[in-house]
Amino acid sequence: AQSVTQLGSHVSVSEGALVLLRCNYSSSVPPYLFWYVQYPNQGLQLLLKYTSAATLVKGINGFEAEFKKSETSFHLTKPSAHMSDAAEYFCAVSGYNDMRFGAGTRLTVKP
Amino acid sequence: EAGVAQSPRYKIIEKRQSVAFWCNPISGHATLYWYQQILGQGPKLLIQFQNNGVVDDSQLPKDRFSAERLKGVDSTLKIQPAKLEDSAVYLCASSPQFQLAVHGAGELFFGEGSRLTVL
16 A cells, blocks of 8 residues: 655754755556645645656645655755745655555745 | 536534535546545555445445546535534545556545644
8 A cells, every 4th residue: 555654743944944854655557746835724835746757746826846766755945935935745646546645744934 | 628526615514514615626536535534644545446346445434425426527525514624625636447456556636635623
């Protein structure tokens, strides 16, 4: 069965600092991987997705993620954090016909 | 294009009462999902429909939860009787593709969710 593990339930950074949110996956077949963001009292919004076309994936709002097969990782990064980035972030893996989510990482951005 | 619509946004009930949530997916999306998101956790799939048929309901607590999508469009999720541990956000999502991994990594489109508090 496919699954993802997010390392760190809470990450705090200063405005302008690098954002790094960690995700490791487990899959017996080449995975499709996703990062979603959830703002308070809202649903999940797609940030980016990996479809095997390129290992470095660029998403919305300046976020990007790199697929590393050797490390079974798909970490999310942003060079410079903005206050508006404060939210919950979920890594997900897509199976044949379902999608499984990690437990989430809450990002706090300090002024 | 209108997004996934859910109602009500918030519901407070007492344990042993019943509650129903409604979802209208994006027009033309064949696949509809109900997820349960407990505070501090990631969404957990409860049930998946392809048109009006159930694809996967293995994690649906069938003694108290039920869901239907009679005409292959909108869907209703019901809980009866509710327990304290059912307090969560119930997220509805839809996708145009059934086979997510086959048709180019299809994504899910989520509604804003229905927050249930059971007292």
